[in-house]
Amino acid sequence: MSGFDIMAILANPEFSRMLVHGVRMTLTVFAGSWLLAMSLAITLLALRMLPGRLTEGFVAAYISYHRNVPTLVQLMFWYFGIASLLPPGLQIWLADHNSEAVFAVIALGLCQAAYFSEDLRSGLRAVPKGQWEASRALGHSYVGAMRWVLMPQAARNAGPAIVNHTVSLFKNSSLAMAIGVSELTHVVKEIESRTFRAFESYLIATLIYLVCTLLLMAVGAWFERRNREMRAAS
Amino acid sequence: MTMLANIADIVRENWLLLLIGQYPNGPVGGIVATLMLSALGIGLAFPLGVVLALASLSPWRALRWPVFALIYLARGIPLLLIILWVYFLLPVLIGRNVPGFVTMLVTLSIYQAAFISEIVRSGIQALPRGQMDAARALGHSHLSAMRWVVLPQALFNTIPSILSQFVSTIKDTTLGYVINVPELTFAAGQINNRLLTKPFEVYAILAVAYFIVCWTLTWFAHELERRIAASRTNVTAAGGASLSPARAATAEV
Numbered sequence: 001m002s003g004f005d006i007m008a009i010l011a012n013p014e015f016s017r018m019l020v021h022g023v024r025m026t027l028t029v030f031a032g033s034w035l036l037a038m039s040l041a042i043t044l045l046a047l048r049m050l051p052g053r054l055t056e057g058f059v060a061a062y063i064s065y066h067r068n069v070p071t072l073v074q075l076m077f078w079y080f081g082i083a084s085l086l087p088p089g090l091q092i093w094l095a096d097h098n099s100e101a102v103f104a105v106i107a108l109g110l111c112q113a114a115y116f117s118e119d120l121r122s123g124l125r126a127v128p129k130g131q132w133e134a135s136r137a138l139g140h141s142y143v144g145a146m147r148w149v150l151m152p153q154a155a156r157n158a159g160p161a162i163v164n165h166t167v168s169l170f171k172n173s174s175l176a177m178a179i180g181v182s183e184l185t186h187v188v189k190e191i192e193s194r195t196f197r198a199f200e201s202y203l204i205a206t207l208i209y210l211v212c213t214l215l216l217m218a219v220g221a222w223f224e225r226r227n228r229e230m231r232a233a234s
Numbered sequence: 235m236t237m238l239a240n241i242a243d244i245v246r247e248n249w250l251l252l253l254i255g256q257y258p259n260g261p262v263g264g265i266v267a268t269l270m271l272s273a274l275g276i277g278l279a280f281p282l283g284v285v286l287a288l289a290s291l292s293p294w295r296a297l298r299w300p301v302f303a304l305i306y307l308a309r310g311i312p313l314l315l316i317i318l319w320v321y322f323l324l325p326v327l328i329g330r331n332v333p334g335f336v337t338m339l340v341t342l343s344i345y346q347a348a349f350i351s352e353i354v355r356s357g358i359q360a361l362p363r364g365q366m367d368a369a370r371a372l373g374h375s376h377l378s379a380m381r382w383v384v385l386p387q388a389l390f391n392t393i394p395s396i397l398s399q400f401v402s403t404i405k406d407t408t409l410g411y412v413i414n415v416p417e418l419t420f421a422a423g424q425i426n427n428r429l430l431t432k433p434f435e436v437y438a439i440l441a442v443a444y445f446i447v448c449w450t451l452t453w454f455a456h457e458l459e460r461r462i463a464a465s466r467t468n469v470t471a472a473g474g475a476s477l478s479p480a481r482a483a484t485a486e487v
Contacts, residue, residue: 064445064449065445068444068449069444069445070408070419070444071405072408072409072419073408073441076437076440077437077438080433080434080436080437081433081434082434084433084434167309171311171313174312174314177412178411198318202319202322205315206319209310209311209315210310210311213309214306214310217310
């Protein structure tokens with residue numbers, strides 16, 4: 001191995017193609033699991049507000065499981081464990097359609113939904129009770145009050161926590177390499193084993209991850225500042 | 235029902251491997267290695283985190299900036315990539331081979347120290363300013379006031395958060411799997427490779443094992459937090475001192 005030479009990787013057409021593919025896969029897994037997590041989180045929150053202990057117990061168990069079992073174990077459980085119980089036809093179909101990425105999106109999305117749902121719930125709890133009573137008194141239905149009065153404020157309260165967990169989700173997308181998804185970390189590890197340029201390969205990945213996470217954090221800070229200004233103005 | 239019987243069989247035949255790995259015929263593994271790795275990791279990260287917190291509160295920029303840089307790196311880079319960095323850099327820096335356990339221990343100590351420093355810093359900042367002012371007025375130097383007045387109170391209040399950081403560390407040790415650290419996830423992988431036909435059962439056992447450990451510790455952290463909060467409100471009610479630190483702490487959660 002010779003001295004530091006990052007262009008040996010970046011200028012190589014094959015490696016640069018692998019890197020682009022890795023970034024795209026990271027973003028796909030991230031976006032897919034974020035959307036799944038957010039829609040599940042809203043569903044969980046709605047379930048939790050239904051009367052009856054059964055749904056509440058179910059949601060509490062769901063959240064407890066996903067927060068107390070390591071994310072990597074959840075990934076392996078889906079990819080090795082649950083996949084083996086599926087009917088053979090579906091297993092073959094999945095194998096043809098990048099089953100690693102599909103299971104990574106499912107596992108990461110289900111796991112992150114637990115965190116998002118808790119964020120939304122504490123955001124909702126921080127909305128003063130008078131808001132609810134006032135909107136019902138003004139003639140909103142249950143759903144209307146939720147949709148137009150409570151949820152917008154809850155989402156605003158939950159904003160910073162959601163952004164933090166979005167950053168974690170983005171970083172956790174790297175765990176997908178453990179089940180063989182060819183995302184960014186997987187790709188640089190492969191480039192490293194082919195070129196023996198560990199420093200250069202890891203540096204490229206580090207910079208890409210940092211740019212993305214710092215951007216997400218900046219969006220979060222902007223969001224928070226805007227909320228503060230809006231609250232001060234009202 | 236056969237599935238439950240299978241799980242019982244797997245546990246009966248492999249409980250020792252899940253508990254201590256291949257010890258004494260090899261390195262300590264299994265759940266004991268997981269707990270050792272997390273306890274040592276937090277044990278090293280805690281003093282380092284306190285030092286980093288003090289540096290981040292110091293009036294000198296040269297001390298503050300490296301800490302902020304470290305915190306942003308820890309928050310912005312996936313742990314998996316940090317493990318790969320340490321795996322590659324540590325042998326280069328000290329000039330000899332390093333076992334996976336040590337690589338993982340170094341990674342976790344640095345990574346968790348960054349988060350613990352934030353916890354300790356907010357613990358220090360949540361104390362009323364009067365504590366520092368009073369200690370200074372009584373003749374303590376800045377450092378001695380920190381050591382004897384501010385830190386004992388601040389660190390006591392951070393115990394529940396440190397405990398939940400310990401739970402995160404237990405979950406983080408699973409990533410040692412990618413550099414073949416013999417711990418619980420690795421043991422499950424070995425069992426799965428030997429049996430080949432029962433992945434669902436093996437990984438269900440693994441998930442349940444982690445759940446029991448982490449759930450118990452999380453419960454314990456909540457209980458401690460409740461007691462500490464209760465003891466603080468009693469003290470403030472009796473002494474009539476400011477309520478603000480307790481309020482600030484609950485509002486943050």
